Amino acid sequence: MARSSRDTLSGEFENIAFLFDSSRKISLDLKFPVDTSYPPSTTVEQIPPYVPLEASVRARCRQIWVPLTAWITSLIATILYSLFIYRVLIVSNPKIGSWIVDASEANLLLSIFSQLYAMLLLFMLQGLLDAMRWTLASRADEGGTSASNFFQLSPGTNWYSVCRLIYNSGFRNSWGLLRLALPFVGLAFGSLLKFQNTFEYHFVSGEPTIDVFAGTLIPDITTLSSIPTSYMAAFFDTWAQQLNNFPRYAKAWSLNDCTGECSSMFLPGGMEIARRVGPFLNRTVLKDGTFENVEAISIESAPGLALRFDPLGEDFKFDIQTECKAYITMGDGMQMCLRQMNDSIAASWRACPTIHTVMKTCNTIKYWGTDPLETKTLMTVYRQNATTIYSRDSLAIQQITKTSEPKIAFVSAPDTRAIWDHIFTPRNKSGDLDYQSINVTLHRLAWKYRTYFEWFPDDDAPVEQLQNFLAVPMQFGVTAMQYTNYTMATPADKRDFTREMVTTATGGKSIQKFVGQIWTSWTFITAGIFIVLSSGSAFWWIITRGNVVPNPSGVIEIDFASKLVGTARQSIKESNPDSDIERYRDMVRDSSQRMDTDSVSLFRAFKRWRVEIEGTEKMEQKELQDGYPSLLKFSAARNQLSADES
Structure with missing residues (x-):
């Protein structure tokens, strides 16, 4: 059909x-x-x-x-x-x-x-x-x-x-x-x-806001004569072991072309070093309970120091006779070398070997101090302003935000040598406490060096310890100026801080913010x-x-x-x-x-x-x-x- x-x-x-x-x-x-x-x-x-x-x-x-x-x-x-x-x-x-x-x-x-x-x-x-x-x-x-x-x-x-x-x-x-x-x-x-993406701290400002001296500066060696040797030795003994990892004073930093074996850190000063603006520098920011009821404190655009450490090749050798000096104490000793490299300094050190400490021959430098040194580094310092957020409870650094570009600063090798001499060389007026401090500091530094260099040769602890040792004057140079100020140990024209350290501290709270590329x-x-x-x-x-x-x-x-x-x-x-x-x-x-x-x-x-x-x-x-x-x-x-x- x-x-x-x-x-x-x-x-x-x-x-x-x-x-x-x-x-x-x-x-x-x-x-x-x-x-x-x-x-x-x-x-x-x-x-x-x-x-x-x-x-x-x-x-x-x-x-x-x-x-x-x-x-x-x-x-x-x-x-x-x-x-x-x-x-x-x-x-x-x-x-x-x-x-x-x-x-x-x-x-x-x-x-x-x-x-x-x-x-x-x-x-x-x-x-x-x-x-x-x-x-x-x-x-x-x-x-x-x-x-x-x-x-x-x-x-x-x-x-x-x-x-x-x-x-x-x-x-x-x-x-x-x-x-x-x-x-x-x-x-x-x-x-x-x-x-x-990452998370970073962000400061939400509140009250109060006060004027402060804050930040770090290249150390002024004119203050050395006013500071007891025992004080200096105690600072170097303590912070040479941990300064780069201590959250109150230092934070890892990024500098151009610093990659691979190069390392860098930033020293903003720290909340403990900041002082209220006044004729005497013995009033801390936390004194009188001004920031008692805040979660965080922000110090605005204070001067800081960025430290860069570069490795030195095996062909780099110091002149043992003119650039190195041995510091000897009872049964122990260390040899330290310095060289001026334009605006930077090259440094190296070594401790008296274990065999010589046992044989009590560390005071004879020709037995252990003539070969080329292996632990060495090159330190370059940059001045850079930054805003730093600190935790009110722990005083730890939460966030550092740069407010200026880094500018290279001159570091003097003779000034650095003068600081080392003040730590490890007794003076005419040195007392028993100074001698004991020198002995303890040298022995502790030498003991740690020997332990890692002889028994853990693949560990970079000796180089890291040397870097911390070089960084201690940069971190606490302002502390030395504060000490001579409120003790009136220096002339009146040396007691005031430079005006570039005047800034503000503001209370508030810090939150973590989302940071993307x-x-x-x-x-x-x-x-x-x-x-x-x-x-x-x-x-x-x-x-x-x-x-x-x-x-x-x-x-x-x-x-x-x-x-x-x-x-x-x-x-x-x-x-x-x-x-x-x-x-x-x-x-x-x-x-x-x-x-x-x-x-x-x-x-x-x-x-x-x-x-x-x-x-x-x-x-x-x-x-x-x-x-x-x-x-x-x-x-x-x-x-x-x-x-x-x-």
């Missing part, structure tokens, strides 16, 4: 799935090449009424209102989120109005907002690609668009089919790669701000702005064209099927044996014959077809006159039609 036209259309509608083939082309104005076997039509085409541009643009905006709304939302989100990133990460100020964004909150917000922002851009771009494929297919003057590209950009085409479409097109139609890459690019884009922040902002602006340009191109995709329902199958239904109705009314629906039937039959093979054969069948859809203005007229939706038309390639006819 012959099937009715309705049954025929129903059966053909069920074969819509076969249209998704890489070798076919789709055009939104699905018209076929002109067949010269039919006489030309004498019908006079009616000119459509004039439609103002503003009304036409508004109508086209309504047709793609979903992705266009996503673009507007993306634009607003880009502006707001970029300002947030600039404030929190680039300016590195976690205070927004009265809201203070600590590290944990910033980490959480950046994680959530970045992923949501990436998802929003992804949704908008997918909608743009969908609208773009229909717009490209509406180019009636260019015969629509490639079926391969049309189905690659469809949200309903899975990733495997997209890859097969690209492969079967010989990689000439590879727009689907963009759609496949969007989720992965969005995931990486949303995680960009979390790359190499500056380049990742700018890259994120720039990429977001570029995506929004470029997609905005694409949307403007779509809505200002003469033909735009008809109103979509949001359901791909329904949108596609509705256009086929319109094509079928129009074909019935025209009763044209070579109409678009007949071409569609040819395509369905062509695809159906390949069902017995696999999807690869189905994709290859797409090479025979193009897809086209009627434009908006023409569609609106037909909808009003005939009551059916826009027409989806399938046309075979011209070379394929010629082959079929032959």
